Amino acid sequence: MSFQHDPTKQDVLVVNKGYAELKNTNFSNGTMEFDTKFVGGRITGITFRQHDDVADALYFRPSADCAVSEECIQYMPTAHHVFEWDLYGQYQTHAPINPDGWNHIKLVLSGARMNVFINGARSPTLAVGTLVGGFPDGTIRLHGPASYAHLSIAPHIVDGLSAVAFNDPAKSDLRVVRHWLASTPFVMPSRMDATLQENTGIDPVYSSMPKETALWKPITPDPGGLINLTRWYGDAQTGQAIAGMWLKTTINTDHDQIKHVDIGWTREVWIFVNGKLAFQSKNLYGVKGASKEPGGRLSLTNGSFDLPLHKGANQVAVAIDDNFAGGQQHWGWGLEMRLANTGGIRPMGDAGANANAANAL
Template sequence: MYAQSIKAAKSESSSEIQIPMKAEYWKSDTATTEFTTYKNTKVIKGKNGSAFQVFLKNHNFSNGTIEFDVELSGMGFPGINFRMSEDHKNGENFYIRSFGAVKPETRTTLQYAALMDGMSIWDLTDEYQAGATIYQNKWNHVKLVISGKQMRVYINDMTKPALIVPELEGGRNSGGISLSGNVIYANFTVKPNATEGLSPESGYIVTTGDTRYLRDWMVAPVKDFPFGREIKFSLPSMYGKLTTSELPDSNTKWSPIKAEARGIVNLTRIYGLKENDARRLTWLKTTIESDKDQEKILNFGFNDEVWLFLNGQIIYVDKNYFGTPVQKSPEGRCTIENAIIKLPLRKGKNEIMIALANYFYGWGIIARLGDTDGIKR
């Protein structure tokens, strides 16, 4: 019956599928979700101001155009997930930050982030934010054009995209759709394979050919690292009691990991989510070869805590806790702006080894040399 209804809902003039905002088309929680009429339009909204999430039934989305109207009626992060896995843990996520009126110049209004193991990696995806004209107490029209690796998002102004994503990072080609937030949704349509000429290949990413980025790393197995613990490493001591070290040794098992197109070494992709704010730790290492003794600048980003060693010596320790005074710019995200570190390189091979702890959302690093003069990797 559902398939027949969807077929009947198709526009006679195009392949557009109009998805009715009725309970039989969406999987929902009746305690939080209401299907009703609002402003003479069939809508989905939160019951008694509740936040909610609804899942489109019996629809597998791959490429095409998705459009809908949304009225921002509450505080939160209303948005859409698409190409979702059956367990709803992996896919792509686009949302609006809804915390009252915003100016079009506010860069953090829109966000794209991949879903990995049930978690949005928004704090590893600073590049994919944008401003837009967002209306309060009236409909906002949203259009997503999705083709292979690329996506363009239009908000209210359909003449130019507000957000361009050159490479979707969820790693899935197709899957389900959901809507969420403390908002009101209406007029949901899907146009399968209507991609407006957008190439399915990855678009231009400025970091791709930048040889300053450290891209080839080795990573150690992850382990639990409860709060209160610190890395032990050798320090100068008058009494010889500070020589204990937890740095990896010859028994440590290493696996290769490469930075992704934006330069991020994304550990979330391989280690997934650990619930209940569980703090975990892993080690990363790479080698830089210098043709002489020299000092290099390393622009460095990380989430959430780091201990950085060069040739076995500690040279940098820091924390990047979102929502605290010690969070790094911008707002606790992992970006190349987090830190500037001086590397005293010696002639020959130099080993960078990093202990990285995380408990909050995305987990990763990004590292870029100030220049590559006299450097071989």
């Protein structure tokens, strides 16, 4: 990190790697503006409302096609120092970014919302309806590699932006499977897949799932019904080790039926219904033949399958891992699941999952 003099920008902060944290700054609501210049198309960004390893983040992927690329800029939360870009694809968009010159960035934060304006745009380049970093205020970090100049902060100036989060339709959508119990993370056994030329998890068997007497913890979903395992556990393992976890819930139905299910996940998943394998697949970023649309990110469009249910209580168990191609960085991992309809389904998860939670905790 260094300070340099630029004739057009005066004093410039150059962050070559890592980040520069603003001293004695506790930013909550207001307007933050700065100029930034990127380095050779390298990905960078800023984090705000930062508390230790938890923050909200604005991410830049500068490129010549930023004007049309939906991946140019993105909002995401961070937890355990992990940037969760692959879990929040709904908050990325194109932007009028100059990848080779200076860019003016304006952020307006108000409670749970944020508007981002790039290079003098009159309407928000990116509008975030629900900030989910976890804290209402905190410090600011400028990440490298990038140069920064003309940073200004105007507390409480929010240009009329509401502080109330957007309505989350998933909260009242009874099709969304929200009540899950999570096991303790473990190292997923793995092997080299000769076809994919990637290290992949060895198919787990149902009998390897922890017993009822093991520690099972309820997971509170993020907006959209996202079971965000990064928020709770980070990458759980380091280096080339793949982290795995079991999730389980109970679906009660008043008659035998087959229910179609949409599912989003990162990275490898195996789903068992009443002890029998019903679905397995991979969503490995950047791996041909194993990456799901959109772009290896989590979405309910990643896949679908039929859930065979019998009358009464049905256990749905999920083995999931955070296997990111290359094995050195794991990024976000999580799960979303939504039934096609709720015909014949009684409230999900409450009887079985909550009873299990009471017994286990």
